[in-house]
Amino acid sequence: MDNPQSFKNRFIRDFILNKYLYFMILPVIAYYLIFHYGPMYGALIAFKNYTPMKGILGSDWVGLQHFQDFFNSYYFLRILKNTLLISLYSLLFEFPAPILLALLINEVRHRLFKRVVQTITYMPYFISLVVICGIITDFTNADGLINRMFMWLGYDGQAMLQKPELFRPIYILSEIWQRIGWESIIYIAALMGIDQEQYEAARMDGASRLKQMIYITLPGIMPTIAIMLILRMGNLLNVGFEKIILLYNPITYETADVISSFVYRKGLLEFGWSYSAAVGLFNSVINLILLVSANYISRKVSKSSLW
Amino acid sequence: MKVKVKKMNNAKTVFFDRMFDIGIYIILILLVIITLYPLLYVLFASFSDAGRLIVNKGILWGPLGFSLDAYKSVMANPGIGIGYRNTIFIVIAGVAVNLFMTALGAYVLSRKNVMWNNLLMFFIVFTMFFGGGLIPLYLIVKGVGLLDTLWSTIIPFAVSTFNLIIMRTSFMGIPDSLEESAKIDGANHFTILFRIIIPLSMPVIAVMILYYAVDKWNGWFYASVFIKSRELFPLQLVLREILIANSTDSMAAGASAGDRHQIGETIKYATIMVATVPILCVYPFVQRFFVKGVMIGSLKG
Numbered sequence: 001m002d003n004p005q006s007f008k009n010r011f012i013r014d015f016i017l018n019k020y021l022y023f024m025i026l027p028v029i030a031y032y033l034i035f036h037y038g039p040m041y042g043a044l045i046a047f048k049n050y051t052p053m054k055g056i057l058g059s060d061w062v063g064l065q066h067f068q069d070f071f072n073s074y075y076f077l078r079i080l081k082n083t084l085l086i087s088l089y090s091l092l093f094e095f096p097a098p099i100l101l102a103l104l105i106n107e108v109r110h111r112l113f114k115r116v117v118q119t120i121t122y123m124p125y126f127i128s129l130v131v132i133c134g135i136i137t138d139f140t141n142a143d144g145l146i147n148r149m150f151m152w153l154g155y156d157g158q159a160m161l162q163k164p165e166l167f168r169p170i171y172i173l174s175e176i177w178q179r180i181g182w183e184s185i186i187y188i189a190a191l192m193g194i195d196q197e198q199y200e201a202a203r204m205d206g207a208s209r210l211k212q213m214i215y216i217t218l219p220g221i222m223p224t225i226a227i228m229l230i231l232r233m234g235n236l237l238n239v240g241f242e243k244i245i246l247l248y249n250p251i252t253y254e255t256a257d258v259i260s261s262f263v264y265r266k267g268l269l270e271f272g273w274s275y276s277a278a279v280g281l282f283n284s285v286i287n288l289i290l291l292v293s294a295n296y297i298s299r300k301v302s303k304s305s306l307w
Numbered sequence: 308m309k310v311k312v313k314k315m316n317n318a319k320t321v322f323f324d325r326m327f328d329i330g331i332y333i334i335l336i337l338l339v340i341i342t343l344y345p346l347l348y349v350l351f352a353s354f355s356d357a358g359r360l361i362v363n364k365g366i367l368w369g370p371l372g373f374s375l376d377a378y379k380s381v382m383a384n385p386g387i388g389i390g391y392r393n394t395i396f397i398v399i400a401g402v403a404v405n406l407f408m409t410a411l412g413a414y415v416l417s418r419k420n421v422m423w424n425n426l427l428m429f430f431i432v433f434t435m436f437f438g439g440g441l442i443p444l445y446l447i448v449k450g451v452g453l454l455d456t457l458w459s460t461i462i463p464f465a466v467s468t469f470n471l472i473i474m475r476t477s478f479m480g481i482p483d484s485l486e487e488s489a490k491i492d493g494a495n496h497f498t499i500l501f502r503i504i505i506p507l508s509m510p511v512i513a514v515m516i517l518y519y520a521v522d523k524w525n526g527w528f529y530a531s532v533f534i535k536s537r538e539l540f541p542l543q544l545v546l547r548e549i550l551i552a553n554s555t556d557s558m559a560a561g562a563s564a565g566d567r568h569q570i571g572e573t574i575k576y577a578t579i580m581v582a583t584v585p586i587l588c589v590y591p592f593v594q595r596f597f598v599k600g601v602m603i604g605s606l607k608g
Contacts, residue, residue: 011422014421014423018418018422020496022415024496025411025427027411029427031408032431032434034451035463036438036439037439038439039443040443041443042439042447043443045442113335119591119594120339120343121338122598123342123346126586126590127583130551131582133550133551135349135579137551138575139345145345145348145366148366149366152365177345180338185601186601189601206317208320209323210327241528242527260441267442273446276442277440277442280440280442281439281440284438284439287437288436291436
């Protein structure tokens with residue numbers, strides 16, 4: 001009479017069988033609820049005039065007013081432009097760098113040399129961001145190492161971090177310096193999966209090493225490149241604010257200030273809670289849309305996708 | 308005639324391949340120099356004589372003179388000691404919490420025939436793609452009373468979803484037969500996890516420990532947002548004050564104003580060394596684990 005496949009029965013049977021498992025994962029669920037879904041609920045303040053006195057629920061609704069203020073403000077275009085430009089320049093210059101490095105390392109026959117190059121280029125990734133930015137600040141000083149080198153070449157020394165037009169190059173170049181080795185690992189791993197027979201066949205046909213690299217190696221790691229590219233696209237508006245905050249200053253805001261650093265400054269330093277939450281929420285939603293569309297396009301075009 | 312053409316082609320190819328090789332070695336050697344030199348410069352400068360360094364700030368091929376004054380000032384600064392103490396606590400307690408929570412989640416989510424697992428997985432993975440943002444997180448941390456405690460850098464980051472997925476994938480690869488026999492012997496889930504699954508997954512556990520430890524060691528941003536008391540500052544926050552906000556004066560106390568500026572420079576370099584050398588000493592030994600971690604992580608894709 002009672003269908004054993006009914007939802008209720010399956011539910012009960014599953015609970016009896018797995019109750020200890022559910023009990024075990026409870027702390028993890030609680031963690032995600034509080035520290036991930038909690039902030040999503042807290043993002044409601046973007047539609048309210050939050051004051052700590054009244055709390056999240058008690059504050060007055062203002063609808064989309066903070067969003068309108070943001071879209072109409074002078075800052076909107078500036079930080080959107082800065083965020084997109086830094087992202088696009090990274091995509092253009094930083095994204096291909098580790099691929100290139102992986103291709104080069106792959107061609108090295110000398111094993112010790114290969115190991116030394118890998119060990120040294122991975123290293124900067126493990127130095128803390130604060131120290132890296134400390135070194136950048138020092139080297140780009142008016143009398144820092146980089147300026148001294150420019151002075152030999154006949155240029156005038158200048159405090160480079162005070163120059164808005166130099167912020168992006170400094171940001172991108174130091175990013176490449178720190179990450180090129182580490183990010184090449186994933187491509188090197190992919191390179192190992194390429195069928196060696198293809199190279200033999202190419203050699204028989206007299207293809208040069210450069211041609212083998214272009215026509216065999218590069219296509220071999222294309223799926224990996226596609227996946228990494230999707231992840232990048234999804235994070236187009238997610239420029240890491242940690243490094244920006246360490247390197248920028250009011251003089252360079254016009255090129256350096258991005259969405260996340262703006263959220264940080266408005267919200268936590270100037271206490272514009274609701275306004276800042278609205279900007280943050282705008283950022284999250286755009287990111288989600290970008291990721292889903294990048295994934296969709298990639299699935300259509302190259303059959304590689306995240307889900 | 309035909310044979311000759313083929314030979315000429317071969318000779319050309321061999322020549323190009325030779326040039327190709329040389330080009331690659333030159334590029335890679337340049338890259339190694341560019342990567343290494345900034346760190347060598349900091350090393351040389353930290354041991355240099357402050358007065359000589361300030362007048363000769365170009366390329367350094369070795370320390371200018373030899374002086375340990377900067378290191379003495381750094382060691383005498385209580386901030387560095389406090390920072391180290393707090394950071395070591397955050398790393399040890401934080402990694403323990405991370406590992407325990409990640410293992411719990413990964414274990415349950417790797418079991419088969421659990422009705423709600425797919426939904427739970429979606430619930431967790433969704434947070435990778437969407438979040439409430441910085442300000443709401445701050446309000447939550449404040450709400451649960453973690454503000455201005457060392458735990459504020461640990462509890463709100465108890466699980467990294469990415470690491471959870473890596474661990475789950477690895478747990479799923481363990482043959483069922485092992486746990487079946489343990490179940491027959493009456494083992495409960497905790498015993499299976501800690502006595503069977505984890506000992507069999509040591510390579511992944513090692514990778515997780517390293518990922519989490521590096522994260523905790525390097526973390527400064529959330530500490531700067533959540534922690535206000537100076538005696539709770541982790542090392543990276545202390546470093547930020549010295550390196551970025553440029554406040555070496557407190558350390559150079561006792562020196563005259565002019566000397567203070569001079570020694571300030573070398574103090575910075577010495578501070579970088581003191582904060583970075585422990586990591587760089589451990590690094591060669593653990594490097595292979597990181598590489599392994601990336602491989603494991605990429606397999607799921």
